[in-house]
Amino acid sequence: MMDTHEALAELASQGLLRTRRVVAGPQGPYLEVEDSQLLSFCSNDYLGLANHPEIVAAATTALHKYGMGAAASPLISGHSxxxxxxxxxxxxxxxxPAALSFSNGYMANLGVIGAxxxxxxTVVVDRLSHASLIDGARLSGASLKVFPHNDAARLEQVLARCSSPRKLVVSDAVFSMDGDAAPLANLAAVCARHDAWLLVDDAHGLGVLGPQGRGSLAAAGVQAPHVLLMGTLGKAAGVAGAFIAGESGLLAWIMQRARTYMFSTANPPALAAATSASLSIIVREEWRRQRLRQLATQLRTALTGLPWSLLPSDTAIQPLIVGDNHLARRLSQRLRTEGLWVPAICPPTVPKGTARLRISLSALHTDSHISQLAEALRRAAQEHHA
Incomplete structure (x- = not known):
């Protein structure tokens, strides 16, 4: 039997021990964290909608109409x-053509791949795909193959050698730790040539990219019967849950076979009403996406000259590569003493030797927030090299 105390101590010695912090009050640019107010660069609330009054009001109205719980799976009596x-x-x-709701993105990916x-x-995954896609592939029982990150040419080679009766390619649309985007048009074209499905996880693109925030597939101009979109609703949409969208017949099959859908209690009706309200805001308030682009440009300019480099990213995710696990955690703690919350991300979430500060931007951040972060990082750099 494993000695858990010893195993936890080993994680701590490697700078890999994860901790939780208690947040009080709503999400926003500032968070109340364990009796301290911190300027947050750690949230996926990219559009600043998690505490939007229209969304809160829609949920409140629906609570009075439906109550709280759905009380059953969608295939019993939980589909409100x-x-x-x-x-x-x-x-x-x-x-x-159609969409199907899931409890969260992890369950959506596991359920769809298994269905x-x-x-x-055969399932073929991008090397940097989210853990839920990799776990879904492993649990499905299919043969798992990996292609180099964002390399459509290598994907074509893998599929050309594959003789399986059914082939599924899976990839993030925006990669959550690097902030870069997949070449979706190229991936979709390769899959079409080799009679393969393409499942795109757009957790970090939905609401942020594409016309009116309609997501990465819309931004790439991709719509085809063999392409499925998975979107999460707890990030830019500011609520919770996930969904699969695609061809109606394919979604009807997934509803019959996705175990994470069939055997999970449906999400609360009030959450669904809140999400519908959020979609309306996303479509009409273009200024939120414009603001994110402005902030990303401002941040990249402000951090020029640091001893650590930002990965190339035009999204709300701006990773500052540090390399060493312990240094990344020290920098995160150093920023926290100055009232900023920027999480350190270490292996196995990212590859060994690429520990980083993952800076997440929100449309509600101000110019002064960016300046405050940049100045704190410059002071930390000076101390590090003193």
């Missing part, structure tokens, strides 16, 4: 009128 409306709204928002492929089939 609010959830039905949300699925129509999600399909229209993404420009897809589409199994023993004797």
């Amino acid at each position: 009128a609010a959830q039905e409306q949300l699925e129509h709204d999600l399909a229209a928002f993404c420009g897809q 589409l492929v199994g023993v004797g089939d």
Whole structure:
């Protein structure tokens, strides 16, 4: 039996021990964290919608109408009128024929992959794909193959050698730790040539990219029967949950076979109503996406000359590569003493030797917030090299 105390001590010695911090009050540019107010660069609330009054009001109204819990799986009695409306709204928002709601993105990816492929089939994943895609591929029983990050040419070579009856390619649209985007048009074209499905995880692009925030596939001009979109609703949308969107017949099959859908209690109706309200705001308030682009440009200019480099990213995710696990955690702690919360991300979440500060931007950040972060990082750099 494993000695958990010893194992935890070993994680701590490697700078890999994770901790939780208690947050009080709503999400926003500032968070109340363990009796301290911290300027937050750690949230995925990219558009600043998590505490939007219209979304809160929609949830409150729905609570009075539906109560709190859905009380059953969607295939029993848990599929509410609010959830039905949300699925129509999600399909229209993404420009897809149909949508199916899931409890969260992790469960969506596990369920969809397992519904589409199994023993004797093949799943091909981008090397930097999210853990839920990799776990879904492993749990499906299909053969798992990996192609180099964002390399459509190598993907074509893998598929050309594959003789499986069913083939599924999976990739993030925006990679959560690097902030770069997948070449979706190229990936979709390769999959079409080799009769493979393409599952795109747009957790970090939905709401932020594309016309009216309709996501990475819309930004790339990709819509095809063999392409499926997975979107999460707890990031730019500011609520919670996830969905799959795509061709109606394919989604009907997934509803019959995705175990994480079939055997999970449905999300609360009030959450569905809040999400529908959020989609309306995302479409009409273009200034939030414009602001994110301005902030990313401002940050990259402000951090020029540091001993650590930002990865190339045009998204709300701006990773500052530090390298050493302990240094990344020290820098994060150093920033916290100055009232800033910037998380250190270490292996196995990112490859060994690429520990980083993951700076997440929100449309509600101000110019002075960016300046405050940049000045604190410069002071930390001076101390590090003193």
